[in-house]
Amino acid sequence: MTVAEPSGFRPTLADVARAAGVSIATASRVLNGFPRVSPERRKQVESAMLKLGYARQRAAKASSARHTGSIALVVCEEVPRLFTDPYFPRIAAGVGRELTAVGVQLVLLTVPATDDYQSPVVRYLDGGHVDGALVVGMHGRRPLDLDWLGIPVVFGGRPVQAGRTGRLPYVDADNQGGARLATQRLLDGGRQTVATVAGPQDMTAGVDRLLGYRQAMTRAGRYDESLVVCGDFGQASGEYAAARLLSRRPDVDGIFAASDMMAVGVLRALRRAGRRVPEDVAVVGFDDLPISCWTDPPLTTVRQPVEEMGARMTAELLAMIDGAAPRRCTVLDTELVPRKSA
Numbered sequence: 001m002t003v004a005e006p007s008g009f010r011p012t013l014a015d016v017a018r019a020a021g022v023s024i025a026t027a028s029r030v031l032n033g034f035p036r037v038s039p040e041r042r043k044q045v046e047s048a049m050l051k052l053g054y055a056r057q058r059a060a061k062a063s064s065a066r067h068t069g070s071i072a073l074v075v076c077e078e079v080p081r082l083f084t085d086p087y088f089p090r091i092a093a094g095v096g097r098e099l100t101a102v103g104v105q106l107v108l109l110t111v112p113a114t115d116d117y118q119s120p121v122v123r124y125l126d127g128g129h130v131d132g133a134l135v136v137g138m139h140g141r142r143p144l145d146l147d148w149l150g151i152p153v154v155f156g157g158r159p160v161q162a163g164r165t166g167r168l169p170y171v172d173a174d175n176q177g178g179a180r181l182a183t184q185r186l187l188d189g190g191r192q193t194v195a196t197v198a199g200p201q202d203m204t205a206g207v208d209r210l211l212g213y214r215q216a217m218t219r220a221g222r223y224d225e226s227l228v229v230c231g232d233f234g235q236a237s238g239e240y241a242a243a244r245l246l247s248r249r250p251d252v253d254g255i256f257a258a259s260d261m262m263a264v265g266v267l268r269a270l271r272r273a274g275r276r277v278p279e280d281v282a283v284v285g286f287d288d289l290p291i292s293c294w295t296d297p298p299l300t301t302v303r304q305p306v307e308e309m310g311a312r313m314t315a316e317l318l319a320m321i322d323g324a325a326p327r328r329c330t331v332l333d334t335e336l337v338p339r340k341s342a
Contacts, residue, residue, distance in 0.1 A: 011052040014123040020048035070105040071317060072130045074121060076137040079110055085233065085261070086289050087306060091136055091156055094310020102318065111137075125151065132317045134310075135159075137203075152320035154313045158204045158329070169326040171313045173304035175205050178334030179212025182256045182284040182302050185342055187220050191254030191282055195227035197241045197266055199258040206233070209258040209286060227252070231262045238265025246273050253281055254342070260285040260292050263299055267341075282342035297340035304334050 017027040022041055030037055030045040037045075048054070073095060075082055082088050092106075099106055107130055109121055125133055136156035155170035186194045196213045199206025210228070217223035229245045231237030238257055242265065245252060257263035263285030267277060275281045277297060285292060288303035312330055320326050 011054045012123050012126045013054070014126060015052060016045060016048045016054050019052060020044040068129060068131050069103070070107050070130045071099070071314075071321075072107045072109050072125060072133040074109045074111060074125075074133050074135045076111040076135065081234070082110060086291075087233075087287070088136070090306040091310040091313075094307035094312075095134060095314045096310075097307070098311050098314035098318070104318070131321045134313050134317060152317055152326070154317045154320070154326075156309060156313050158208075160202070160204055169316060169320075169328060169330075171309050171316065171330045171332070172204075173306075173309060173332050174334045175208035175304075176212035176215070178286060178302040178304060178336075179209040179256065179258070180216045181334070181336045182286060183213045183216035185284055185300065185336060185338070186254035186256060186282055187216065187222075189254070189278075189282055189342060192222075193227065193249065193251045194222065194254035194256065195229070195245055195249060195252045197238050197245070197255060197257045197262050198228055198230045199262075200232050201230060206230075206258060213256055213258075231258075231265075233259040233262060235261045235265040235268075238262025239269045240265070242266040242269035243273070246270075246275075255281060255283050257283065257285050260287040260289040260299060260301055263301070263341075264291060264295060267295055267299075277341050284342045288337050292337075292339070295341070300339045300342040301337050302334050303337050305332050308332060 013027050017023060020027060020041075022045060026037060026041055027045050027048075030042050073092065075088060077085070077088070092108075095106060109124060111121055124130075130151065132152040132154070134154055134156060153168050155168055156172075158170050158172045159168060183194060183196070194217065196210065198210040198213070201207055201210070213228075214223055217227075226249060227245075229241040231241045238259070238261065241262070242255065242257075245255070246269065255266055257266045263283055266283055270277055270281055270283070277283055283299065285299050285301035286304070287306070288301045292299035292301045309332060312332070316327065316330070
């Protein structure tokens with residue numbers, strides 16, 4: 001006997017998981033007959049399915065045919081940041097370029113910073129609305145467990161190796177190599193005390209760029225933990241981090257900022273402290289945003305092919321939707337763009 005629901009209600013796997021008091025992944029394992037589920041959990045899920053009248057709506061959603069003509073771009077970031085950080089519009093431009101060519105619609109989903117952030121996103125993705133999903137902006141403190149879904153998923157940037165997301169395909173830039181290039185530029189320019197304003201350490205781009213800096217500094221025999229401060233990739237955090245850095249290490253004569261927006265903040269902090277760039281302190285950024293040409297002085301930076309990342313992610317996802325086997329990962333080259341700040 002099932003419980004009547006409002007007219008038009010179609011319970012999803014997320015609804016079942018919530019009713020059973022288990023994770024969505026556990027509910028999926030029960031549904032798909034995986035043996036590694038305790039009898040108690042299995043009974044809870046099966047009871048919830050019966051109570052809600054759950055039935056898999058899309059038995060063919062893993063097939064090669066495109067059913068909806070739409071894919072989702074899932075952005076794991078707060079909405080204000082979505083419209084102020086140039087990274088996301090550049091990714092979307094690359095995605096849109098590929099989709100326009102094949103007549104596929106793009107649906108934007110944002111992931112809020114709430115305890116129940118997964119449910120709305122997973123409910124939508126599991127509801128038959130899209131044929132696949134692109135996921136960007138992943139934070140380690142908020143991993144999305146998506147690889148149980150019956151639709152293809154591709155990540156923009158190497159996903160944080162938490163849970164099961166590490167097995168999904170991704171497209172990334174060579175963040176470690178680019179950070180090594182940036183740091184080496186400062187060392188080769190004769191800078192003796194090279195610091196970094198690193199990115200957030202719950203994102204793999206931030207982790208990898210800090211690792212590249214450490215590799216270059218260790219190779220030169222100059223690595224010092226007191227030369228490392230962290231920001232969130234935004235301008236204000238770069239300015240604040242550089243001010244803290246200068247207060248504890250006034251001997252700094254080179255700074256690698258792990259994003260151009262943080263580098264803009266670094267330049268502001270240096271100007272306020274009376275330090276000339278590059279005469280007193282040389283600065284290198286990362287991204288090669290349009291603003292890097294207009295800073296004073298123009299910013300030496302590392303170019304990552306963000307639009308190309310978006311296009312490659314999309315091409316990979318469309319191929320998977322059409323039945324191709326996924327590639328494990330694609331890493332695109334970065335390059336140093338010398339200007340006058342270093």
